[in-house]
Amino acid sequence: MPQLVLFWILAPISIVAAFGMVLARNAVHSALFLIVTFFSLAVAFLALGSPFLFVVQIIVYAGAIMVLFLFVIMLLGVDREESMRERIAGQRWMALLLGLGLLAEVTAAVRLGIGIRTRAAGDFNVLVNHGDNVRALAGVLFNGYFLPFEVTSVLLIVAAVGVILHARRRHGDGGPLDRADAPPGEPLPLEEPGGSTPVDPESAGVSGAAGPVGAAR
Amino acid sequence: MESYFQSYGVLLGLLVAGVGLVAVAFVAARVIAPHRPSPSKLTTYECGMDPVGEGWSQTQIRYYIYAFLFVIFDVESVFLFPWATAFVRLGMQAVVEMVVFVVILAVGLLYAYRKKVLQWA
Amino acid sequence: MIPAATLPHPPLVFGPLSPELVLVGAGLLVMLIDALRPGNTGRFLASLTFAGIVAAGIAAALLWNWHGPTLVLGGMIAADRYSVFFRLVILVVAAIAVVLSQHYLERSGEYRGEYYALLLFATAGMTLITASADLIMVFLALEILSLSLYLMTGFSFRRLASAEAAMKYFLLGAFSSAFFLFGLALAYGATGTTNLAGIATRLLFTLAPTQPRGVLLPSPALALVAAAFLGIGFAFKVSVVPFHMWTPDAYQGAPTPVTAFMSAGTKVAAFAAFLRVYTVAFGPLTNDWRPILVVLAALTMVVGSVLAIAQRDVKRMLAYSSVAHAGFILTAVAAGTAEGVRDAMFYLAVYAVTIVAAFGIVMLVSVRGERNLSLDDYRGLARRSPFLGGGLAVLLLSMAGIPPTSGFVAKVAVFSAAVRAGFWPLVLVAVLASVVAAFFYLRLIVVMYMREPEVAAAPAGETVLTRLAVGLPVAATVLLGVLPGVLFDVLAHPSVLPLGGFGFGL
Numbered sequence: 001m002p003q004l005v006l007f008w009i010l011a012p013i014s015i016v017a018a019f020g021m022v023l024a025r026n027a028v029h030s031a032l033f034l035i036v037t038f039f040s041l042a043v044a045f046l047a048l049g050s051p052f053l054f055v056v057q058i059i060v061y062a063g064a065i066m067v068l069f070l071f072v073i074m075l076l077g078v079d080r081e082e083s084m085r086e087r088i089a090g091q092r093w094m095a096l097l098l099g100l101g102l103l104a105e106v107t108a109a110v111r112l113g114i115g116i117r118t119r120a121a122g123d124f125n126v127l128v129n130h131g132d133n134v135r136a137l138a139g140v141l142f143n144g145y146f147l148p149f150e151v152t153s154v155l156l157i158v159a160a161v162g163v164i165l166h167a168r169r170r171h172g173d174g175g176p177l178d179r180a181d182a183p184p185g186e187p188l189p190l191e192e193p194g195g196s197t198p199v200d201p202e203s204a205g206v207s208g209a210a211g212p213v214g215a216a217r
Numbered sequence: 218m219e220s221y222f223q224s225y226g227v228l229l230g231l232l233v234a235g236v237g238l239v240a241v242a243f244v245a246a247r248v249i250a251p252h253r254p255s256p257s258k259l260t261t262y263e264c265g266m267d268p269v270g271e272g273w274s275q276t277q278i279r280y281y282i283y284a285f286l287f288v289i290f291d292v293e294s295v296f297l298f299p300w301a302t303a304f305v306r307l308g309m310q311a312v313v314e315m316v317v318f319v320v321i322l323a324v325g326l327l328y329a330y331r332k333k334v335l336q337w338a
Numbered sequence: 339m340i341p342a343a344t345l346p347h348p349p350l351v352f353g354p355l356s357p358e359l360v361l362v363g364a365g366l367l368v369m370l371i372d373a374l375r376p377g378n379t380g381r382f383l384a385s386l387t388f389a390g391i392v393a394a395g396i397a398a399a400l401l402w403n404w405h406g407p408t409l410v411l412g413g414m415i416a417a418d419r420y421s422v423f424f425r426l427v428i429l430v431v432a433a434i435a436v437v438l439s440q441h442y443l444e445r446s447g448e449y450r451g452e453y454y455a456l457l458l459f460a461t462a463g464m465t466l467i468t469a470s471a472d473l474i475m476v477f478l479a480l481e482i483l484s485l486s487l488y489l490m491t492g493f494s495f496r497r498l499a500s501a502e503a504a505m506k507y508f509l510l511g512a513f514s515s516a517f518f519l520f521g522l523a524l525a526y527g528a529t530g531t532t533n534l535a536g537i538a539t540r541l542l543f544t545l546a547p548t549q550p551r552g553v554l555l556p557s558p559a560l561a562l563v564a565a566a567f568l569g570i571g572f573a574f575k576v577s578v579v580p581f582h583m584w585t586p587d588a589y590q591g592a593p594t595p596v597t598a599f600m601s602a603g604t605k606v607a608a609f610a611a612f613l614r615v616y617t618v619a620f621g622p623l624t625n626d627w628r629p630i631l632v633v634l635a636a637l638t639m640v641v642g643s644v645l646a647i648a649q650r651d652v653k654r655m656l657a658y659s660s661v662a663h664a665g666f667i668l669t670a671v672a673a674g675t676a677e678g679v680r681d682a683m684f685y686l687a688v689y690a691v692t693i694v695a696a697f698g699i700v701m702l703v704s705v706r707g708e709r710n711l712s713l714d715d716y717r718g719l720a721r722r723s724p725f726l727g728g729g730l731a732v733l734l735l736s737m738a739g740i741p742p743t744s745g746f747v748a749k750v751a752v753f754s755a756a757v758r759a760g761f762w763p764l765v766l767v768a769v770l771a772s773v774v775a776a777f778f779y780l781r782l783i784v785v786m787y788m789r790e791p792e793v794a795a796a797p798a799g800e801t802v803l804t805r806l807a808v809g810l811p812v813a814a815t816v817l818l819g820v821l822p823g824v825l826f827d828v829l830a831h832p833s834v835l836p837l838g839g840f841g842f843g844l
Contacts, residue, residue, distance in 0.1 A: 046225070052298070052299060055298075056295050059291065059295065060288070060291055060292060060295060063291070064284075064287055064288040064291045065288060067284050067287075067288075068281075068284050068285060068288055071280060071281045071284050072281070075278060075281060105563060106524070106563060108559070109524070109559040109560045109562070109563040110524075110527070110560055112557040112559035112560065113527070113528045113557055113558070113559045113560020113561065113563075114527060114528065114560060132302075134298065134299050134302045134303070135299070135302050135303045135306070137299045138299035138300055138302060138303030138304075138307065138311075139303060139306075139307070141296070141299060141300075142299075142300065142303070142304075142307050142310070142311040142314055142315075142347075143307070143346065143347045143348070143412075144347075144348060144412045145412065145414075145474070146310075146314050146347070146348075146411075146412070147355075147411045147412060147414045147415070147475070148414065148472075148474045148475060148478055149296065149314065149318065150314065150317055150318060150321075151466070151475070151478045151479070151482070152292075152296075152318075152478065153293075153317070153318045153321040153322055154321065154362055154459065154462065154482055155478060155481055155482050155485065156289050156292060156293065156321075156322055156325070157321055157322060157324065157325040157366075157369075157459075158456070158459050158482055158485045158486050158489075159285075159289050159485060160286065160289050160322070160325035160326075160328070160329065161325065161328070161369070161452050161455055161456060161459075161489070162485065162488075162489045163282055163285045163286055163289070163329075163334075164328060164329050164332050164334050164452065165450065165452045165489060165493075166282075167279075167282040167334045310347055310350075321366065324366050324369055324370060325369075327370070327373060328369050328370075328372075328373045330373075331373035331374065331376070332373065
């Protein structure tokens with residue numbers, strides 16, 4: 001019963017917030033709507049008997065990843081008007097139509113495939129959790145699924161290398177340059193260790209020399 | 218199951234109380250305070266200085282790197298939590314698995330350190 | 339249902355994973371050396387990378403006669419010859435790519451230690467996906483290879499085209515990953531497992547009329563939707579129309595050795611997983627997914643071939659041709675038979691070696707960085723440099739499917755598989771598309787052989803290594819065209835099929 005009450009409170013909130021995220025004109029508003037969606041989903045996980053996923057959803061998604069989103073938005077400038085003009089006529093209607101079609105298809109498939117029920121097959125806490133969700137999860141993760149877990153570390157290190165690659169290019173590499181325009185035979189200026197090449201404020205990164213945040217202009 | 222939700226009921230009560238308190242304070246201020254706007258009153262308060270430009274300003278790209286590295290190691294820590302609750306029961310294998318995982322990511326951190334990404338230069 | 343928590347730890351049989359362990363180990367080593375010895379040259383790390391790839395190749399070759407269980411490490415990894423075959427193809431491509439990359443990076447001055455680490459991780463992702471026997475592993479491997487390739491595509495960050503290519507590739511790739519993940523979730527919802535063989539077993543339960551209905555699932559509808567979503571994920575990676583939009587931009591903008599690497603490696607890796615997932619996990623639904631693949635194959639061949647004609651940039655032209663080739667391979671997949679799988683494997687091996695060498699020659703013609711890429715720059719190339727011109731001509735003939743090259747044999751094999759499965763209209767479309775495609779391949783050959791060169795100088799800077807890197811594939815192209823049996827004999831045995839012929843009643 002509390003599950004159902006919680007569901008009917010959270011489900012509308014998450015859907016409305018999701019629509020708000022897509023429809024909001026301001027990117028920051030979109031991000032805030034997304035946080036609402038993340039939070040309501042997190043509480044839904046909790047109601048379903050998975051407190052660990054609840055915590056992860058809030059720490060990683062609503063916390064870390066949203067911070068990243070907001071950083072990107074702030075980097076690009078919030079007040080920048082995006083052109084909403086469609087370059088292919090009728091794209092929006094087509095997307096709406098196909099999206100609704102997809103929704104209908106998945107709903108029908110779920111209905112046929114496993115059926116849509118209003119009650120769970122059994123108590124998740126008894127069936128799977130054995131009372132302790134985090135320990136049960138650890139038992140799965142570090143036994144049968146230990147290989148995907150280890151492979152995740154490789155994925156994360158690739159991501160880390162990517163960040164470093166992108167980060168380092170800000171130190172005195174100069175701005176974008178089309179190699180085709182460079183005179184033949186002349187070697188490219190290589191990166192100086194320590195960044196002695198002066199940074200061109202126009203082109204070195206988005207705000208290479210913009211100064212600290214919030215500095216009065 | 219019921220007691221499980223009841224334990225969160227206290228939290229819910231606190232939440233409602235907290236939101237209610239703030240709401241009451243705001244509504245009371247709006248109702249009680251006199252409302253006589255003038256241009257200087259409507260400007261944004263910026264530590265006594267005249268506000269210049271707009272409220273938004275661009276962030277520096279360097280913060281982004283920290284944020285991104287934070288996300289990566291945040292995901293790592295997420296895996297550490299269930300491991301910490303269960304490694305006694307799971308035995309040596311789980312310990313070795315986590316050591317491999319952490320060492321691989323430590324190589325990433327060492328790499329970032331040596332490449333001077335972590336320095337605020 | 340057994341509570342998952344009580345499942346014991348799977349035995350640590352790491353043998354079938356040895357090529358990936360070697361590659362990841364080499365990648366970490368490259369990172370460490372690059373971090374601890376900042377003054378190192380690209381040459382040293384390139385040799386280390388090459389050695390790592392060769393070692394992984396040896397490890398993979400030793401697995402050909404693996405006698406242990408077929409599924410190891412908790413059913414995550416398949417120890418079958420199917421994966422060994424594709425791993426070897428990918429490792430050959432990667433080895434060629436290392437030689438090309440070293441040449442390119444040294445000349446363009448864009449060398450960074452990260453490059454070789456990313457190349458090794460990407461290769462590890464590619465080989466891992468060929469051996470993945472669980473959708474979770476497929477997804478993780480797909481992400482590792484994609485993430486590495488996004489970064490490599492944007493490696494020439496001072497060229498806006500490279501950054502733009504990386505951006506487009508990343509955005510569309512992330513979008514396709516979301517589809518794949520959704521499909522994975524639906525597959526789990528439909529069958530209660532992510533293991534490929536497990537999915538097939540549960541589907542057979544559903545489809546068998548003697549089984550009591552509703553034991554596990556009342557209808558395969560959800561599994562079909564899952565198959566469709568997973569298929570979209572793969573279709574993006576192998577650039578099947580209408581999911582090919584990123585291909586021309588990414589191939590054109592990426593540094594040429596990266597283009598060489600990803601055009602061959604991604605296609606082989608993603609098709610290997612595509613074939614395995616569709617024939618093993620969704621094997622019981624073959625009759626349902628075949629018509630969809632037939633339509634996609636026809637569309638892909640036609641669109642890829644026709645759009646390639648309009649291209650004046652050689653890299654872009656080869657990109658569209660790679661779209662068309664995805665269609666030809668899909669023709670064999672659509673057949674849904676063991677023969678189709680074999681012919682697709684042959685085609686992929688042949689195509690991978692051909693395209694990596696073709697982009698290699700394009701790189702050598704560019705001399706340094708991204709230059710001399712328009713069709714006009716190839717005027718009289720055969721006269722200026724008989725080696726590059728002749729080599730490219732052979733590779734183009736192979737891609738056009740003209741005897742006596744391996745491409746011809748591959749196309750005939752693929753078409754005959756489709757005919758035997760009863761898809762002759764599809765083969766008709768395929769033949770017509772081949773004729774259209776032959777036009778733009780032959781046009782480039784005509785330009786190279788029959789047009790007066792604008793400049794007399796030959797593209798300079800080939801080294802012995804780069805000559806070998808493009809020369810050996812050219813030789814292989816001719817050799818497999820004359821003696822295709824060498825490879826077909828290897829593929830004839832049922833043990834080369836996914837999981838030793840699982841789902842084909844072998």
